[in-house]
Amino acid sequence: MSDQDLFAYPRGRLHAADKDLAASLQAMVQKEVMDKRLELKEDYDGLLAPSLARLMAEVGLQKMFWPEKLGGEEHNEPEAAYTVAAALEQIGRADVGLAFLAAHSLALQAAVAAKGSCREELCAAVAPLFCEGNRPLIVSFVLPAMSQDGGAPEWRGKGIQVRAKSGPEGWTLSGKAVRPTCSGADAGLFGVLCAVDGEEPAFILVPGDSHGISREKEFLKTGLAASRNADLDFEGVKVPAANCAWRGEEGFLNLLSWFYLGLAAAGSGALLAVYEIIKEWGDNRVIKGRGQVFKENPLTAALMGEIAKEIAVDRLLAYNLADILSDPQAYGDDGPLAVFTSALMLVHHIYVSAEYTIHRTMELMASAGYAREWQLERYWRDLKTVQCYLGAYELAKHDFARRFYHTKTL
Amino acid sequence: MRTIDDITRPLDYLPPAAQILSPIIRNWADNEVIPYRRQFDEDWEDHTLIHPPGKKLLGEYGIQKLLFPVDLGGMGFGESDYAFTSMFILGEEMARADSGLAVGLGVTLWPLMSIALKPHVNRRLLEEFAPLYCNTTEMISGALCMTEPQGGADIENVELLKGSTIQTTAVRDGDEWVINGHKLWPSNTGGMADLLVVVCTTNPGSRDPADVTLIFVPGDLPGVTQSGPYEKAGMACDKNGDVWLENVRVPLWYRAHGPGKDALFFLDIISIASGVTISFTSGMMMNVYERLLEFVNETKLHGRPLKENDAVAGVLADYTATLEVIRIVGYQAARMLDRSDLYGERWSPEMMAKMRSYRYFTMDRCLDVMGKVMNLMEAYGADRDRDIEKHWRDIKMNQLWLGGKQLCQIEAARWFFECETL
Ligand SMILES: Cc1cc2nc3c(=O)[nH]c(=O)nc-3n(C[C@H](O)[C@H](O)[C@H](O)COP(=O)(O)OP(=O)(O)OC[C@H]3O[C@@H](n4cnc5c(N)ncnc54)[C@H](O)[C@@H]3O)c2cc1C
Ligand SMILES: Cc1cc2nc3c(=O)[nH]c(=O)nc-3n(C[C@H](O)[C@H](O)[C@H](O)COP(=O)(O)OP(=O)(O)OC[C@H]3O[C@@H](n4cnc5c(N)ncnc54)[C@H](O)[C@@H]3O)c2cc1C
Numbered sequence: 001m002s003d004q005d006l007f008a009y010p011r012g013r014l015h016a017a018d019k020d021l022a023a024s025l026q027a028m029v030q031k032e033v034m035d036k037r038l039e040l041k042e043d044y045d046g047l048l049a050p051s052l053a054r055l056m057a058e059v060g061l062q063k064m065f066w067p068e069k070l071g072g073e074e075h076n077e078p079e080a081a082y083t084v085a086a087a088l089e090q091i092g093r094a095d096v097g098l099a100f101l102a103a104h105s106l107a108l109q110a111a112v113a114a115k116g117s118c119r120e121e122l123c124a125a126v127a128p129l130f131c132e133g134n135r136p137l138i139v140s141f142v143l144p145a146m147s148q149d150g151g152a153p154e155w156r157g158k159g160i161q162v163r164a165k166s167g168p169e170g171w172t173l174s175g176k177a178v179r180p181t182c183s184g185a186d187a188g189l190f191g192v193l194c195a196v197d198g199e200e201p202a203f204i205l206v207p208g209d210s211h212g213i214s215r216e217k218e219f220l221k222t223g224l225a226a227s228r229n230a231d232l233d234f235e236g237v238k239v240p241a242a243n244c245a246w247r248g249e250e251g252f253l254n255l256l257s258w259f260y261l262g263l264a265a266a267g268s269g270a271l272l273a274v275y276e277i278i279k280e281w282g283d284n285r286v287i288k289g290r291g292q293v294f295k296e297n298p299l300t301a302a303l304m305g306e307i308a309k310e311i312a313v314d315r316l317l318a319y320n321l322a323d324i325l326s327d328p329q330a331y332g333d334d335g336p337l338a339v340f341t342s343a344l345m346l347v348h349h350i351y352v353s354a355e356y357t358i359h360r361t362m363e364l365m366a367s368a369g370y371a372r373e374w375q376l377e378r379y380w381r382d383l384k385t386v387q388c389y390l391g392a393y394e395l396a397k398h399d400f401a402r403r404f405y406h407t408k409t410l
Numbered sequence: 411m412r413t414i415d416d417i418t419r420p421l422d423y424l425p426p427a428a429q430i431l432s433p434i435i436r437n438w439a440d441n442e443v444i445p446y447r448r449q450f451d452e453d454w455e456d457h458t459l460i461h462p463p464g465k466k467l468l469g470e471y472g473i474q475k476l477l478f479p480v481d482l483g484g485m486g487f488g489e490s491d492y493a494f495t496s497m498f499i500l501g502e503e504m505a506r507a508d509s510g511l512a513v514g515l516g517v518t519l520w521p522l523m524s525i526a527l528k529p530h531v532n533r534r535l536l537e538e539f540a541p542l543y544c545n546t547t548e549m550i551s552g553a554l555c556m557t558e559p560q561g562g563a564d565i566e567n568v569e570l571l572k573g574s575t576i577q578t579t580a581v582r583d584g585d586e587w588v589i590n591g592h593k594l595w596p597s598n599t600g601g602m603a604d605l606l607v608v609v610c611t612t613n614p615g616s617r618d619p620a621d622v623t624l625i626f627v628p629g630d631l632p633g634v635t636q637s638g639p640y641e642k643a644g645m646a647c648d649k650n651g652d653v654w655l656e657n658v659r660v661p662l663w664y665r666a667h668g669p670g671k672d673a674l675f676f677l678d679i680i681s682i683a684s685g686v687t688i689s690f691t692s693g694m695m696m697n698v699y700e701r702l703l704e705f706v707n708e709t710k711l712h713g714r715p716l717k718e719n720d721a722v723a724g725v726l727a728d729y730t731a732t733l734e735v736i737r738i739v740g741y742q743a744a745r746m747l748d749r750s751d752l753y754g755e756r757w758s759p760e761m762m763a764k765m766r767s768y769r770y771f772t773m774d775r776c777l778d779v780m781g782k783v784m785n786l787m788e789a790y791g792a793d794r795d796r797d798i799e800k801h802w803r804d805i806k807m808n809q810l811w812l813g814g815k816q817l818c819q820i821e822a823a824r825w826f827f828e829c830e831t832l
Contacts, residue, residue, distance in 0.1 A: 146711055148710065152710075154713070157711045157719075179789055220793075220795070224792075286560065363814060363815045366814040367562070370806065371641070388785055388787070389792070
């Protein structure tokens with residue numbers, strides 16, 4: 001039994017192809033990322049960009065949902081949620097930043113190109129970016145954010161960062177000091193939630209090379225080296241009318257739900273790596289003189305047990321989210337808001353648990369946990385960064401309250 | 411507008427020097443460190459930017475003379491009734507700027523504590539090293555070398571293991587000690603250490619505390635080799651590396667005190683470090699409070715300042731409640747170290763248990779609220795230029811060194827519950 005198999009997940013729900021994909025990704029990221037990172041550390045050009053290219057373009061994660069006739073793999077049924085979970089878990093185990101980027105791409109594909117909801121004009125406009133050639137496409141989102149501009153139109157209290165106007169020639173977008181969710185410096189496609197005067201918000205897809213987008217210098221951040229983020233300015237950026245993926249909340253909630261699935265799986269995968277690290281430590285470190293192997297000490301063994309428990313539960317939760325997305329009816333089919341709330345609860349739960357778990361692991365490893373060489377600290381920084389980008393847990397709790405208590409004014 | 415000076419500290423037992431010390435260090439922090447600290451992480455190896463503020467504070471302002479007697483050119487804090495409350499202020503103000511820097515600079519004084527503090531002053535060794543520390547405006551780096559490859563916690567776990575796991579040996583040869591061993595992680599190594607205090611044994615495997623020795627080793631002696639610094643999650647200002655000691659020879663009188671006493675005063679400096687470490691936590695948290703204040707004032711939610719949202723305010727209150735309590739606990743710990751007449755010897759199992767308790771309790775609380783405020787700031791919480799994430803990375807180390815959290819728990823339980831086998 002492999003170490004990963006110790007942590008139960010509903011393997012019966014995965015198709016053979018999902019298992020094969022997970023196995024080949026596991027081998028690939030081991031060789032391409034994990035075996036090289038001691039030497040290459042977080043080198044973007046030397047390690048992360050080539051790995052991203054392999055995953056997205058060569059393995060083809062960026063083609064997964066698109067129709068075959070547009071060059072995609074048309075793996076676009078709701079059950080693809082399991083594929084997303086299985087794939088991103090393996091990538092997250094190697095590098096959370098890579099999984100974070102892949103989660104953006106897969107969420108957008110799921111929201112735009114899912115079976116039955118794929119709008120032909122839109123798919124024809126954007127699928128080539130994903131499916132043609134061998135270059136990886138980095139997808140980034142511009143979501144509502146706490147702002148310093150008090151007058152910005154809001155979504156659930158947060159400022160919508162970009163405004164859009166529609167005209168005969170399509171959409172014109174503007175926004176200053178816009179903070180994307182990832183890769184502001186590199187992204188080839190932005191999914192932007194835009195405020196539209198007097199109307200429902202629009203979710204608009206904006207190719208990264210559109211005229212009028214300027215990118216600030218990459219800023220430094222805690223983790224996620226694969227995402228070279230930078231703030232953006234949108235100055236009269238024009239895109240065709242077809243690039244509006246949807247209006248209103250439903251599509252947006254659906255996108256976020258799939259995005260959270262990706263992040264949940266990435267977190268679960270990272271925690272599997274944490275398990276491997278602490279297991280090696282626990283098998284070999286000796287404390288209390290020469291006598292006691294770490295895992296046999298009652299105090300440290302209890303903590304190691306708790307760490308394993310957290311990881312096991314988080315993995316189940318991540319796959320449970322896949323299950324919800326693969327078959328919402330089975331969960332009561334209460335619509336996208338219900339699915340979104342579940343996704344938000346599960347992903348926050350996983351990230352709170354992940355932070356707790358890695359803190360405990362680091363405490364057991366003392367200086368080794370803090371040293372770059374042991375890799376643990378990298379997961380610690382990366383997962384914390386994802387949690388920050390996920391949004392404030394305190395405010396997510398209002399989303400939970402909205403659903404469970406029908407609050408109206410939050 | 412509120413400032414960090416609204417965070418309470420125990421005014422009734424502040425040291426007389428507080429009025430002078432605080433503004434000097436605050437000014438240094440504001441002018442010499444804070445404007446540059448966002449670039450410190452990339453400077454972990456070279457210390458091109460990190461060295462100048464260290465030199466200014468330790469060398470030019472002379473803080474490295476603090477513990478030496480006045481007649482040897484020092485400031486006489488080793489004999490002061492306010493040594494630790496003063497050090498708490500120093501630690502807090504330094505850590506407000508950068509807790510890694512606070513560690514590096516503070517550790518320069520740390521090994522000296524084994525010989526400079528009343529009631530165990532070793533005048534001859536102070537005379538020997540006073541010129542190094544006091545007759546210069548260059549920065550001197552001191553290091554305390556305890557941790558070894560097989561484990562640091564066991565070496566500190568003197569009550570249970572009584573020095574039996576120490577592998578670094580000191581063998582007497584005529585009127586010299588010959589030292590051999592391999593240490594890991596001491597602060598201010600990685601090529602920096604000018605003076606090392608090395609925890610050795612005169613009899614490997616022995617459970618007799620008389621065999622534990624603390625020996626002073628000038629960093630430039632033949633046989634002392636320091637590796638380059640390790641790369642870490644944070645704390646770029648503190649360089650840590652391997653130290654190899656190969657047939658290093660020092661005079662016999664470079665031993666801090668003698669059989670039995672070295673083990674006790676080794677415990678003393680661990681107990682002190684556990685208490686004073688809290689100053690790094692509270693100082694760091696004060697700066698986070700400053701930066702957080704700015705953020706929650708200028709950032710809007712529902713069109714109003716973030717802080718005006720009741721849910722957000724709950725997290726903010728948790729943060730300052732924690733800071734208030736940590737600061738009070740930290741000063742209380744420092745005061746207990748100052749007043750052994752009231753609280754008992756600093757190296758007693760009781761004081762060790764209490765200092766370790768305060769340290770791990772405050773660290774746990776600190777990390778909990780730090781994680782929450784970082785997340786509250788959403789994407790900006792992870793930005794280097796908001797400073798919070800740097801403090802979050804740096805301060806984690808406060809919990810991991812000095813034997814880690816579990817050793818703290820064990821030593822606390824051992825004393826409070828009179829456990830016999832832990
Ligand atoms: C920035 C930094 C500065 C440092 N400065 C110094 C310095 O100045 N001088 C120096 O000598 N070292 C220094 N260290 C090293 C540090 O003090 C040690 O790492 C620490 O004491 C733990 O030792 P270790 O890493 O060998 O882990 P171990 O001793 O192997 O301990 C690992 C973990 O084992 C567990 N453990 C240990 N003992 C017990 C027990 N009895 N019961 C239950 N659990 C237990 C704890 O969880 C502990 O965290 C520094 C490290 C860093 C990163
Ligand atoms: C053993 C006991 C002894 C007591 N002794 C006394 C006494 O001697 N004299 C006396 O007068 N009373 C006494 N009380 C009553 C006690 O002080 C009140 O129950 C308490 O002050 C809360 O008032 P409440 O129960 O009316 O609840 P509420 O005022 O309705 O508050 C309920 C909850 O609402 C929330 N809440 C309230 N305001 C806010 C806000 N601004 N923002 C967010 N959340 C908010 C809090 O979670 C609060 O717990 C006693 C109660 C007990 C059980």
